Amino acid sequence: MTEVSSVASFRRVTPAIAASARLAMANDVPDTTKSEMALLLKKAAPVLGIDGTTYHVMDILLGLSRAEDWKGAGRPVVAISNAKLAEYTMRSERTVIRCLRRLVEAGIAAYRDSSTGRRFIYRNGAGDVVAGYGIDFTPARVRLEELKQAVEQYQRRLTAELAAKRDIARLARAIEDVCSAYPDEAKTARSELEEILGSGEALFVRAGRVRELHQRTVANLAPEHVPFEMSGEGDINVTSNINTTPKPHSESRNNQRTRSNEREEKPANGRSATEMAFEKKPGEAEGARQVQAGPQDRDANAIQNEVLASVSVGLIQAACPEAQSLIAQQFDSWSALGRAGETLRRMIGLSEAGWADGQQKVGLYAATAILATVVEKSIRDPEQITRPGGYFRAMIDRAIDGKLNLERSLFGLADTRYGADEK
Known part of the structure; x- marks a missing residue:
């Protein structure tokens, strides 16, 4: 198969399109696999600005490519018409054309146009491509290591941003507590905190300023307000008061049945207390009485308890292996699941407003489990x-x-996964 990637004359060539065409003509192309490349491109989608319908189009094209074309001298070219893509995505052809252009300008695909503009692939008896015209993913193969580094940097930056947000929230509460407890010693800290939180500075700059303000506020407290540990020097030794009066035999027997023994001998609904505690959901105690209320009377906590009533974090982890692999995070605890929400919403192009609205309506953990x-x-x-x-x-x-x-x-997702593993 020829290694020349031609762009039809009817296309308006931009520098980004020309750069992708040059990448498609490279001879030194690293070996990879279709599954590895598909997963990498999905992880890199937020970095490349690929979301929404463009993400869907990319997913379809990757699915239609052949696994053997991603190895050796193969060229992963996909020949599918704009009309068929529009049918698959339920969008107009003009929208599909714009999405393909975004993929090419992102540097992961290139146009391989025929003289007539038709897309087709001819293969010999061995399955090798003799002539192929369509969307060529060779640029993605060439940029394999670059994309891996970009994904690693993006995930590190995302982790640092989440840590900075947690620091701002945690230290802001601590400063507010200090201001409330010692208004004379920290009377200017509250106004300075409001100025920092209301400024349009970068996230990491605001986090640094809040940390500095917290340290300064605590250091400015008068010594008499700083907690100290009491010494045990001078304490006297006393003998504990032990009641030596014997109790009746029946009362002694009753006291030997500890509460922990009762929980083990009389489990609720056939389950031990340990199992029930393991399956307990975040915030379940506060809203347990509200689960039976009508939809108009329930708050987000009650809805969250209802949604997660029979769902454990272990079930979510077993049912969503692809989602965890996509964002390189494990759903091994409820807090880990909650932290993954921001990354998950970026993977499907969900807006910040839509994600915030979902959390407000059903709670963080239920919204993240749904996502x-x-x-x-x-x-x-x-x-x-x-x-x-x-x-x-x-x-x-x-x-x-x-x-x-x-x-x-x-359970349906988990059963499908295990069924596929057994084959």
């Missing part, structure tokens, strides 16, 4: 979920109405 389910489904079957953001909002609405059965969806 992880949507991401997992969209990865496994992108043709089934053409608009992941809309699918997420629909599941939030069903949760509010009390009609969402998240447990069934997660």
